[in-house]
Amino acid sequence: MKKIAIGIDLGGTTIKFAFLTKDGQVKTQWAVPTPVHNSGRSIVPTIIESIQNKMIEQALTSDHIVAIGMGSPGSVDRANGTVTGAYNLGWVDTVHIKEAIEQALEIPFVLDNDANAAALGEQWMGAGQNEPNVVFLTLGTGVGGGVIVNGELVHGFLDTAGEIGHLKVEDNGFACTCGQVGCLETVASATGIVNVAKKEAPYFIESSALAKVIVEKQMITAKYVFESARSQDPLAEHVLKKVGQYLGIACANIANILNPSTIVLGGGVSKAGELLLSYVVPNFERNAFPTIAKHTAIKIATLENDAGFLGAASLAFESAESK
Known part of the structure; x- marks a missing residue:
């Protein structure tokens, strides 16, 4: 055996x-x-x-x-x-x-x-296709990450390498659970997408059904924002443009430093699939070093649970x- x-x-x-x-x-x-x-x-x-x-x-x-x-x-x-x-x-x-x-x-x-x-797991049997240089972002309630270089996990000095959710993306952004403000987690997680939608809703009251739901204090989720974007709701599209910009720039910065072959997006938010990629990839390509932008794949995780x-x-x- x-x-x-x-x-x-x-x-x-x-x-x-x-x-x-x-x-x-x-x-x-x-x-x-x-x-x-x-x-x-x-x-x-x-x-x-x-x-x-x-x-x-x-x-x-x-x-x-x-x-x-x-x-x-x-x-x-x-x-x-x-x-x-x-x-x-x-x-x-x-x-x-x-x-x-x-x-x-x-x-x-x-x-x-x-x-x-x-x-x-994703690097070995999933979207990373066993490539030796892969970065994984998990977009769930928060944003986590894992960095694999030459087939090895990068742990860093204090075992805290890969805290991608705490990349700074806003000078005066939302408060984060880590004690800082403006972390990627506050705008690109499931919770963060809702944060952005609530902040932007007052500007879209006249044109957006999603904005009306928010202003009426009804509960919304990141999934609901993505569904609204599929129906071309103006607020939802605006929110995902902002989230795509945050994620695209974060992925570009990661790729410029580490030069992975693949960046894999996982977690609950990644279930939006191609719709999420359609907002992230153009921002990545616009902000990454040209050679890196051309040769780095951004993929949705395939293994789920x-x-x-x-x-x-x-x-x-x-x-x-x-x-």
């Missing part, structure tokens, strides 16, 4: 697992709800028990598994295998994941940031090979 790795994508709602071969073939995959109650104390025991049960079901022992990889939200200490401040999991204090899992399962364990794991566990499994294989 081929040796396999276990990939885990730890999220605030669901924990996704998969057993994979080294060529990326998923042998089995499953998910369990994330038990965030009781300050997340049940999360690690749930992960251990779920893997143990699946190994029994699949007639696997620890000898069949090279390593376990996991992507986690929060502040990840890769060297020590700990996570601090994953608030959507209820983890305020430091959680010693590596120690607990290795002790229980007797399988090597490797940990990284969830956006980095998703970046590896599978990117995290695929990338985590590739981390596991990589760590096993380096030992």
Whole structure:
């Protein structure tokens, strides 16, 4: 039997697992709800028990598994295998994941940031097409990122490389959760798109159905803004022009520094697909160094919910090979 790795994508709602071969073939995959109650104390025991049960079901022992990889939200200490401040999991204090899992399962364990794991997944098996130089932006509630150079994740001095959501795009913009103002996250995430729409709505009251909905204090989403743009609503089109400009310039700056072959846009906002690209790509091409503008592909992510566990499994294989 081929040796396999276990990939885990730890999220605030669901924990996704998969057993994979080294060529990326998923042998089995499953998910369990994330038990965030009781300050997340049940999360690690749930992960251990779920893997143990699946190994029994699949007639696997620890000898069949090279390593376990996991992507986690929060502040990840890769060297020590700990996570601090994953608030959507209820983890305020430091959680010693590596120690607990290795002790229980007797399988090597490797940990990284969830956006980095998703970046590896998209680079390996998704839109990155296994190219060695890929940048991944995840456009969700916030904006995260992962940078892969020469096939390796870039972590930086403090393990915080790839904080693309905190590129400054406005001098006097919206306040960001990081404490700064004008970060890309405040205008290009799902939340950010709504921010921009609400700010611009008063100027479009006479011409836009979307503006009327906003002024009447009804709830809107980024998806609703994209749907309105498809119906050629003037405010929605104006908002996406602004968001496309922010994202296009950010991608141009990233590409000018790193020269990736591909920039992949993922997360919930990327479900807008070609409509999103139609606003981002022209701004990218206008602002990037000409050679880079000509040869860099900007693509929509293809793996959706599978990117995290695929990338985590590739981390596991990589760590096993380096030992």
